[in-house]
Amino acid sequence: MSWFGLKPPGGPKKSAARSGATPSARSVNYSTSPLLASKTPPWRSKFLVALVGLSFCILLGRAVYVQIIGTEFFLKQGEIRYARSLTLPASRGRILDRNGQILASSVPASSLWAIPKDLQADKAERRQLAKLIGMTPQELEGRLDDNTNFVWLKRLADDQVAKDVLALNLKGIHQLREYKRKYPEGEAATHVVGFTNVEDRGQDGIELAFEKDLAGRDGSRRVIKDRLGRVVEDIGDSVAPVDGRDITLSIDSKVQFFAYQRIRDAVAEHKAQAGSVVVLDAQSGELLALANFPSYSPADRRNLSGAQLRNRAVTDTFEPGSTMKPFIAAWAMESGRVTPNTVIPTAPGRMTLTGSTITDAHPRGDLTVAEVIQKSSNVGVVKMAMQFTPREMWELYAQVGFGQKPQIGFPGAVTGRLRPYKTWRPIEQATMSYGYGLSASQDGNVFKWNFPLMGSYWTAADMLIQHIGKKEGGLDKLKGKKIALVYHDSPFGKEPMPLLDERSKMHGFELQKIPVTAPGVEQKSAWLQVRQSKPDYVLLWGWGVMNSTALKEAQATGYPRDKMYGVWWAGAEPDVKDVGEGAKGYNALNLNTSGQSPKVIQDILKLVHDKGQGTGPKEEVGTVLYTRGLIIQMLGVEAVRRAQERYGKGKVMTGEQVRWGLENLALDQKKLDALGFSGVMRPLSTSCQDHMGSTWARVHTWDGAKWAFSSDWLQADEQIIKPMVTAAADKYAAEKKLTRRTPADCQS
Amino acid sequence: MTRLNVLLLVALIISSLYLVRVSHDSRRLFAELDRARNEERLLDSEHERLRSEKQSQATPLRVEKTARDKLAMRSATPAVTQYVTYAQAASGSASGSER
Numbered sequence: 001m002s003w004f005g006l007k008p009p010g011g012p013k014k015s016a017a018r019s020g021a022t023p024s025a026r027s028v029n030y031s032t033s034p035l036l037a038s039k040t041p042p043w044r045s046k047f048l049v050a051l052v053g054l055s056f057c058i059l060l061g062r063a064v065y066v067q068i069i070g071t072e073f074f075l076k077q078g079e080i081r082y083a084r085s086l087t088l089p090a091s092r093g094r095i096l097d098r099n100g101q102i103l104a105s106s107v108p109a110s111s112l113w114a115i116p117k118d119l120q121a122d123k124a125e126r127r128q129l130a131k132l133i134g135m136t137p138q139e140l141e142g143r144l145d146d147n148t149n150f151v152w153l154k155r156l157a158d159d160q161v162a163k164d165v166l167a168l169n170l171k172g173i174h175q176l177r178e179y180k181r182k183y184p185e186g187e188a189a190t191h192v193v194g195f196t197n198v199e200d201r202g203q204d205g206i207e208l209a210f211e212k213d214l215a216g217r218d219g220s221r222r223v224i225k226d227r228l229g230r231v232v233e234d235i236g237d238s239v240a241p242v243d244g245r246d247i248t249l250s251i252d253s254k255v256q257f258f259a260y261q262r263i264r265d266a267v268a269e270h271k272a273q274a275g276s277v278v279v280l281d282a283q284s285g286e287l288l289a290l291a292n293f294p295s296y297s298p299a300d301r302r303n304l305s306g307a308q309l310r311n312r313a314v315t316d317t318f319e320p321g322s323t324m325k326p327f328i329a330a331w332a333m334e335s336g337r338v339t340p341n342t343v344i345p346t347a348p349g350r351m352t353l354t355g356s357t358i359t360d361a362h363p364r365g366d367l368t369v370a371e372v373i374q375k376s377s378n379v380g381v382v383k384m385a386m387q388f389t390p391r392e393m394w395e396l397y398a399q400v401g402f403g404q405k406p407q408i409g410f411p412g413a414v415t416g417r418l419r420p421y422k423t424w425r426p427i428e429q430a431t432m433s434y435g436y437g438l439s440a441s442q443d444g445n446v447f448k449w450n451f452p453l454m455g456s457y458w459t460a461a462d463m464l465i466q467h468i469g470k471k472e473g474g475l476d477k478l479k480g481k482k483i484a485l486v487y488h489d490s491p492f493g494k495e496p497m498p499l500l501d502e503r504s505k506m507h508g509f510e511l512q513k514i515p516v517t518a519p520g521v522e523q524k525s526a527w528l529q530v531r532q533s534k535p536d537y538v539l540l541w542g543w544g545v546m547n548s549t550a551l552k553e554a555q556a557t558g559y560p561r562d563k564m565y566g567v568w569w570a571g572a573e574p575d576v577k578d579v580g581e582g583a584k585g586y587n588a589l590n591l592n593t594s595g596q597s598p599k600v601i602q603d604i605l606k607l608v609h610d611k612g613q614g615t616g617p618k619e620e621v622g623t624v625l626y627t628r629g630l631i632i633q634m635l636g637v638e639a640v641r642r643a644q645e646r647y648g649k650g651k652v653m654t655g656e657q658v659r660w661g662l663e664n665l666a667l668d669q670k671k672l673d674a675l676g677f678s679g680v681m682r683p684l685s686t687s688c689q690d691h692m693g694s695t696w697a698r699v700h701t702w703d704g705a706k707w708a709f710s711s712d713w714l715q716a717d718e719q720i721i722k723p724m725v726t727a728a729a730d731k732y733a734a735e736k737k738l739t740r741r742t743p744a745d746c747q748s
Numbered sequence: 749m750t751r752l753n754v755l756l757l758v759a760l761i762i763s764s765l766y767l768v769r770v771s772h773d774s775r776r777l778f779a780e781l782d783r784a785r786n787e788e789r790l791l792d793s794e795h796e797r798l799r800s801e802k803q804s805q806a807t808p809l810r811v812e813k814t815a816r817d818k819l820a821m822r823s824a825t826p827a828v829t830q831y832v833t834y835a836q837a838a839s840g841s842a843s844g845s846e847r
Contacts, residue, residue: 091793107797108790182797184804223782231782232775257808261823 082224083235090216091179093244095193095206097253102184103193104207106200109180110162112153116144118172125168132165133157155198156180181207185253187295188260191311192251195298205311206247216244250286255279260291267293276313290314325381329373332384340370346379447729448741451662451691453635454591454684457567458724459695459716461496461539463589464565465503467699467711468537479508484535486526486542486550489515493541496567498728500539502720520546527553540566540588547575555582562586568697572624576702584704589697592631593680594707596622600630600676624707631681638675639665663688663746682713688746695721 028034066074095104112133121129130140133154143151153173154161162175181196183189194205201215202208221238223231263277279289296308332338349363360377372380468483469475485500487493497513504511512535514526520542527550530538538559540550547570554561562585566575571588596605601622609618620626643653643661653661665686672678682696699711733740804810815821822828 091796102800102803105796105800107800108793182800182804184800184807186804186807186809188807188809226775226779230779232779234778254808257812261808261812265823 083222084225084231085220085222086231088219088221088238088241089177089179090218090241090243092181092196092200092216093214094246095214096246096248097251097256098249099252100248101253102182103189103249103251103253104181104183106179107182108159109156109178110159110175111155111178112157112162112165112173112175114144114151114153114174115149115172116151117148119144120171121168125170129153129165129168129170129173132161132168181298183298185256186299187297188257188291189251189253190295190298191292191313192249192256192290193298195301204309206249210247213247214244217242250281250288251290252288256289256291259289260293260295263291264293264295274307274312278313325376326373328381328385329369332387333369335388337387338369338384341368343368344372344380344383346372346377346383349379447691447732449659451686453662453665453686453691453693454631454681455568455692455695455697455716457492457495457541458499458721459692460567460589460697461499462503462716462721463695463697463714464539464567464699465500465507466717467714468565469507470711475507481509481537482512482533482535483509483537483539484512484514484530484533485539486514486516486523486530487539488520488541488543488546489517490543492543496539496541499720499724502724506720516542516546516550519544521549523549523553526550527557527559530554530559531557536563538564540564540570542566542570542575546570548578551576551579551583551586555579560585562701565589565699568628571700571707573707574625581704583702586702587699587710588702590624590700590707590709591681591697592624592627594622594624594627594700598622598627598676598680599678600634600680601627603676604630627680631677634675634677635662635665635684638667642666662686663691665693688741688743 030036092106094102094106097103126140127137130137133140135143140153143153153165156178157165165173166175179200181200183193183195185193190205192205194207194209195203196207197203202211207214219239219241221234222236224233224235226232259277259279263275266272267275274292274294276292277289278287280286281288290311290313292310292312294308296304329338333340338344343366345366346360347363347365349360360379362375364375364377367375367377367380369380369384371377372384465478465483466475469478472478472481483500483504485496487496493515500511503509512529512533514529516523516526523546538554540547542550547566550570551561551564554564561583564586566586566588568589568591571590573594575588576583576586596602604614604621605618608614609621614621616626639658639661640653641661642664643657644651646660646664647653647657663686665684667675667684669678669683672681672683682694684693686693695716696713698709698713700707701710732738
């Protein structure tokens with residue numbers, strides 16, 4: 001063991017001996033080397049043995065650590081180095097038409113991505129790359145600067161493009177296989193089929209409605225890869241991919257195309273904005289085609305507008321028009337009232353029904369039922385329809401499905417109410433907040449700070465009843481009549497009830513209260529009640545969108561509009577404009593004039609709008625609500641002016657001082673003339689007790705295009721209102737423990 | 749005894765070598781199978797793509813466009829339709845109804 005720690009001392013000597021042919025006197029044999037004779041210290045060998053033993057211990061320890069203590073970690077580390085998890089992409093299901101023609105299917109496509117910091121390409125190569133992926137070189141540079149580790153160059157590129165880009169053989173550019181949706185029928189079927197986004201999720205149409213069925217579930221498998229990247233073994237269980245189910249539609253792609261072609265040509269020919277066509281199988285009710293124009297190509301969805309995207313056939317509602325006639329005729333025949341040969345006199349081509357006249361485009365004489373449908377005679381159909389009870393007609397419509405949501409699971413298929421509801425809601429909430437009225441606040445002795453100038457909802461209700469009474473030929477003629485109050489279900493809408501109850505007791509008419517839930521876009525049940533009970537008059541206590549909806553419902557259920565009376569918040573242009581001709585004959589209270597003839601309006605046009613300082617649309621100047629707002633501002637300004645007359649001109653007025661001004665408004669005719677308000681409103685004067693000042697209002701009637709006054713100035717009956725106001729104010733004062741103001745307080 | 753051991757050793761070595769060979773073969777074949785499967789999937793999706801491509805080339809919309817633009821054709825309307833009556837066919841159907 002001694003050679004372990006020692007240098008063989010004889011080495012050089014040996015070589016010296018070899019170089020010499022004979023052993024010289026100095027050469028010594030190894031075995032006789034004197035060094036061997038010298039005794040080595042025993043610790044050396046022991047030290048070495050210990051060293052060897054220690055290293056074995058370390059090896060053993062490491063082995064124990066690797067094999068027993070840390071075994072899991074090392075197993076995992078090993079696996080990571082040879083095992084790979086592969087996802088098995090599932091393809092999205094196809095959408096087929098009834099004959100198996102493809103409407104949408106997934107095809108493989110390559111997405112190109114780059115690691116910008118690895119990209120090695122000279123100018124020319126970059127330019128070439130940019131050209132291939134359809135960018136300018138600047139755009140490409142910008143894209144590459146976004147991120148140093150990963151950028152998409154082009155997603156879902158065509159196969160040829162991907163091949164060309166990879167053929168450039170640039171380092172740092174990679175491709176990913178993905179699926180891309182193809183829509184062979186293009187824009188003809190796009191509103192039915194819809195489209196998917198770049199992540200292959202349905203965004204519209206059937207693609208969205210059947211997303212769950214169409215989308216597949218990716219599978220996965222674990223494999224061992226060798227050093228060349230080849231898969232050499234499966235390990236564990238693999239999860240097979242579940243492909244999306246194919247969806248077969250009842251659409252016929254041929255019919256679909258012709259439907260689209262025709263609607264496209266028809267829209268172009270008639271210079272229409274848009275058109276829709278729906279083709280149903282009359283036997284089974286299956287949808288054969290559904291097309292809209294304008295449409296869009298699902299493959300190129302840049303610069304899309306809402307008008308193109310909208311699937312009008314299911315999202316829009318419109319009046320059915322003459323197509324209703326066969327239903328009426330069919331029901332008349334089914335109920336045994338007529339036969340196809342029954343003769344209906346339609347001469348002279350017009351008939352008047354509760355104030356409105358129905359005319360035929362081409363007046364004819366006697367027509368049989370079959371001819372009525374052939375010639376589409378309005379008068380003939382109305383004569384048939386008038387034989388039905390309203391209930392019967394409603395049931396007929398309901399039975400065939402009018403006014404119902406279509407029973408197709410199609411995104412966006414809603415009744416036409418949704419859109420106005422959405423667009424109107426914020427305005428609705430705003431009006432609600434200031435529409436809360438408390439009629440008793442007219443009593444200035446209790447309600448020190450409330451000024452319901454020009455009228456409350458009690459005076460409004462009172463005037464309407466008076467007006468109706470006049471129409472009937474005297475308030476006593478109201479006995480036994482039925483008046484329905486269709487009201488906004490809120491304090492505002494309920495406010496007129498005490499007065500109407502009072503009046504109904506006085507005159508013996510029946511008051512029917514029909515609530516409409518705010519904001520009032522859904523009124524079907526309310527108008528069903530109206531139709532069933534057939535009231536002689538309807539008072540419409542509505543706000544905002546509720547008004548136009550009520551008028552449309554009245555039109556749809558056939559309630560005569562000229563029997564409808566609205567409060568002054570239900571009688572402005574926006575309430576009737578949308579309904580237009582359908583609102584003809586509808587009445588509403590109005591506190592003021594409308595139109596641009598009054599001097600103050602003229603002045604605004606001349607001094608504000610003509611100088612380009614108007615903030616709102618010029619054509620709205622002088623509308624009902626504009627003028628009302630103007631009056632409100634005028635009253636506020638006049639109150640301050642009145643207060644300044646007493647407390648000092650040119651000074652800033654306090655709240656109390658302005659209150660005094662409001663309590664002492666004295667706007668006589670002369671003053672109104674001077675302000676340019678002649679004719680706009682009636683004189684008004686307030687006092688400490690009476691915070692209302694006046695109750696004058698008129699009824700105006702919509703003639704289909706504009707409002708026209710149809711009554712003289714009306715005034716609420718003090719005899720009825722005053723005791724009610726005093727009683728209500730006293731009750732309020734008692735509840736809130738308030739005392740009535742003294743005359744001295746009035747002077748403060 | 750020693751001879752038996754040597755024999756067993758040789759058998760072991762042969763068996764091990766054979767194992768190495770077999771597992772190599774199995775891996776090679778598996779890789780081939782995998783490649784074939786991939787190819788199958790690729791061809792499948794290619795087939796699907798070509799099918800939809802073929803259909804989009806023959807879609808009525810495209811036919812119409814081509815007919816209109818390249819061949820200057822117009823869609824038929826009753827105004828430009830000539831109705832031809834074939835005397836023999838007419839009489840044939842008439843006699844048919846008589847029978």
